[in-house]
Amino acid sequence: MMSAVSIMKSREDLQAEAAEWVVRLGAESATDEDRAACVKWKGQSAAHQAAFDYADRTWRHLAMLDATPVAVQSLAIQPHTRRSRRVQWLGLAACFAGLAIVLFLQFDALRTMVMADYRTGSGEQRQISLPDGSTVFLNTASAIALRFDDHARRVELLSGEALFVAAPKQGSESRPFVVTGGEGSVRALGTQFIVRRFEHADELTVIEHSVEVSVDRHTQAAAPVIVEAGQRVRYDGRSGPGSVADVNIEQVTSWQRGRLLFDRMPLAEVIAEINRYRRGRIVIMNSDLATRRVSGVVMIDKVDDSLSIIASELGARTASLTSYLTLLY
Structure with a gap:
């Protein structure tokens, strides 16, 4: 019987291979043979297809670009070891996602700055008194x-x-x-x-x-x-x-008291909430990990500390690839 550890490794390998396919097919050098080989790879099982779909969605979310990550046109993926494939994927994701996130955040901040009468930055909260006596937090x-x-x-x-x-x-x-x-x-x-x-x-x-x-x-x-x-x-x-x-x-309303409360929430939702209170983004690279349930209290002024605690409790790891991008896997 296959052990639980072996199953986890198998899923990790599937997602690493899926990430490689997403990057390879996004390159301008991708051929019809590459695309056919990918179809064959996805057809091996429902797990293969699910891993590819998740990697593809993650890439698009990271890069905030159109369907094709055209920026990888000058790169080629070489058939090295599984570990080196992961490193290649993480490195590519860091380069393009980091740049896209920086540009997106700068544009969004400029748009908000022009239109807003009042605003807050990441992790900031503010109380505003309106002319009619109303209050906004x-x-x-x-x-x-x-x-x-x-x-x-x-x-x-x-x-x-x-x-x-x-x-x-x-x-x-x-x-x-x-x-x-x-x-x-x-x-x-x-x-x-x-x-x-x-x-x-x-x-x-x-x-x-x-x-x-x-x-x-x-x-x-x-x-x-x-x-x-x-x-x-x-x-x-x-x-x-x-x-x-x-x-x-x-x-x-817990955010008004400087904390976030989570009660058996999927990790994907917890991370999405934590992302609101910090600069840059945390991205979950493992679809199984994203569905794990989490309960606890996160102090808003210590959201980065909470990430290491969550990762430790779930047996996961983190990798900060740029100042704007941290991977959880």
Whole structure:
């Protein structure tokens, strides 16, 4: 019977070989024979295909480029040992991903700087008092722009996450308090709520009272949804608001107290959250490792220390290839 250690080594070898195929096929020197050989390699088993798919997705995520990593045109992959293949893959990923990440972060920071009235950097948090008496708590790498006029107290969340404490409509203040993001808008019916932007969706979490979510879908306007305290909903411009679900408010707001709480979360989600609070990126190179469940508390001012603890607990390793790129495998 094959031991658990042997199985783990086999999976590591599959993913190393898959990484080599992704790099080889991305080179301009790739031939029809290379592509045919890759198809044959992937056809050996479902595990081979899954390893290739994961490596391909990881490459695209790292490089933030189009489907073909054209920058590898002058490099050739030689049939050395398994270890040397891993080194070649990691080195190539470091070069191109590091450059892409630096350029992307510089462009994104410049865009936000131009548009934002208030913003925070990685790992930074900020409390802002608005002209109407409302308060905004900006989380890490977040930005807002104020769009107040005679009809509404509108705040645009340009990026990241913010907790809003909306001043009520009373006295001479009759304008609604509205927060817009990339996918819709929320109108405060109470006081405290959090809005967070994701790549293709926005998310609302209500802390006190209730909030109305409105989404103009590409085809038609979706019916507004009322979200009560202790509930969360994610919404986008394609399908409108999703299902409303209960949420642990203590966990969702833990960032305000300088910590992140994780309760049996997949490692991929934990690392994605940690990445928000540091410069550069941590990338998981092993698909099995990405699904491992993690519970614990991470102090925001010590996120880098937490990575070594997580790796030790899971029997994983880390490699910092550039100041912007750390691999977990």
